[in-house]
Amino acid sequence: MGKQMTEMLKGTLEGIVLAILAAQPAYGYEITARLREQGFTDIAEGTVYALLVRIEQRGLVDVAKVPSEKGPPRKVYTLNAAGNSYLAEFWNTWSFLAERIGHLHRNNHSQEKGE
Amino acid sequence: MGKQMTEMLKGTLEGIVLAILAAQPAYGYEITARLREQGFTDIAEGTVYALLVRIEQRGLVDVAKVPSEKGPPRKVYTLNAAGNSYLAEFWNTWSFLAERIGHLHRNNHSQEKGE
DNA sequence: ACCACTACATAGTAACACTGAGTACACGAA
DNA sequence: TTCGTGTACTCAGTGTTACTATGTAGTGGT
Numbered sequence: 001m002g003k004q005m006t007e008m009l010k011g012t013l014e015g016i017v018l019a020i021l022a023a024q025p026a027y028g029y030e031i032t033a034r035l036r037e038q039g040f041t042d043i044a045e046g047t048v049y050a051l052l053v054r055i056e057q058r059g060l061v062d063v064a065k066v067p068s069e070k071g072p073p074r075k076v077y078t079l080n081a082a083g084n085s086y087l088a089e090f091w092n093t094w095s096f097l098a099e100r101i102g103h104l105h106r107n108n109h110s111q112e113k114g115e
Numbered sequence: 116m117g118k119q120m121t122e123m124l125k126g127t128l129e130g131i132v133l134a135i136l137a138a139q140p141a142y143g144y145e146i147t148a149r150l151r152e153q154g155f156t157d158i159a160e161g162t163v164y165a166l167l168v169r170i171e172q173r174g175l176v177d178v179a180k181v182p183s184e185k186g187p188p189r190k191v192y193t194l195n196a197a198g199n200s201y202l203a204e205f206w207n208t209w210s211f212l213a214e215r216i217g218h219l220h221r222n223n224h225s226q227e228k229g230e
Numbered sequence: 231a232c233c234a235c236t237a238c239a240t241a242g243t244a245a246c247a248c249t250g251a252g253t254a255c256a257c258g259a260a
Numbered sequence: 261t262t263c264g265t266g267t268a269c270t271c272a273g274t275g276t277t278a279c280t281a282t283g284t285a286g287t288g289g290t
Contacts, residue, residue: 001278001279002204002208003245004126004130004204004205004208005126005208005211005212006126006244006245006277006278006279007125007126007129007245007246007277007278008125008126008127008208008209008212009126009212009277009278010122010123010125010126010245010246010276010277010278011119011120011121011122011123011124011125011276011277012123012212012216013277013278014122014277015119015216016215016216016219019216019219019220019222019223020219022223022226023222023223023226027237027238028237028238029236029237029238030237038215038218038219039211039215040215043278043279044278044279044280044281045237045238046238046239046240046278046279046280046281046282047277047278047279047280049237049238049239049240050239050240050277050278050279051277051278052238053239053240054276054277068236068237068286068287069236069287070235070236070237070286070287070288071235071236071237071238071285071286071287072236072237072238072284072285072286072287073237073238073286074236074237074238075237075238087223089117089119090119091220091223093117093119093120093123094123094216094220096120096154097120097123097124097127098213098216098217100131100153100154100155101127101130101131101134101209101213102213103153104131104134104135104153105134105206105209105210107134107138108134108137108138108202108206111137111138116247116248118276121246121247121248121275121276122246122247122276122277124246124247125245125246125247125276125277125278126245126246128246128247129246142268142269143268143269144267144268144269145268158247158248159247159248159249159250160268160269161247161248161249161250161251161269161270161271162246162247162248162249164268164269164270164271165246165247165248165270165271166246166247167269168270168271169245169246183255183256183267183268184256184267185255185256185257185266185267185268186254186255186256186266186267186268186269187253187254187255187256187267187268187269188255188268188269189267189268189269190268190269
């Protein structure tokens with residue numbers, strides 16, 4: 001993966017995964033697959049599992065072990081109240097940053113074109 | 116500063132500073148001030164200077180020492196060709212990420228409202 | 231018996247922003 | 261003259277994060 005993307009994912013990947021969980025509960029392997037569907041093709045499995053361990057330890061999710069037909073039991077993660085409020089904070093932070101950077105982006109582009 | 120913002124700035128602060136330099140050359144103290152104007156009120160001076168050292172070592176900027184009326188000489192940073200192409204790459208990475216996350220954001224919100 | 235797919239776990243590494251402190255120059259007030 | 265304030269840059273140490281690489285294990289097909 002590009003080094004820029006790696007660095008940029010720091011802080012945002014967590015929010016991305018929480019947002020996926022907000023849509024519906026999911027387990028690690030499934031989350032990895034969903035990320036790949038969404039265009040994040042190069043995110044390693046290990047990265048996702050490590051992140052899930054973190055958000056579990058912080059109490060942002062509830063965990064349930066569910067047997068699988070095709071392999072070891074799944075750990076299904078569900079966003080709880082704390083996770084929801086943390087996610088809401090994430091959206092605030094993201095919105096602020098995206099707005100500021102979007103502003104810079106537009107300025108840079110108009111400059112390139114000599115506007 | 117919020118912990119989320121700290122983590123989210125990883126990888127993006129560099130692009131933000133390069134974008135500021137793309138608009139016009141500047142020195143460290145000035146860049147810090149400009150960041151504060153743009154709403155990044157809690158970015159420490161030390162953070163900016165460390166970042167400037169990095170981008171100088173990577174050859175993304177040219178540096179000129181200019182005497183100041185009010186203090187030590189200034190190190191004025193100018194974005195060079197390498198810096199410009201690196202910045203272009205940054206915008207690509209950012210656009211991809213912003214689009215993907217924006218998509219998640221809209222989905223989450225429409226879900227909250229039950230749409 | 232072997233392989234592919236599913237599913238999770240983890241030790242070690244690199245990169246980055248922050249904290250907190252320090253150095254140094256200019257200038258005006260006390 | 262000394263002190264404070266604003267300007268301007270530097271740096272060691274810390275915490276957090278995503279990546280790499282590898283390992284463990286269950287299921288089903290050939």
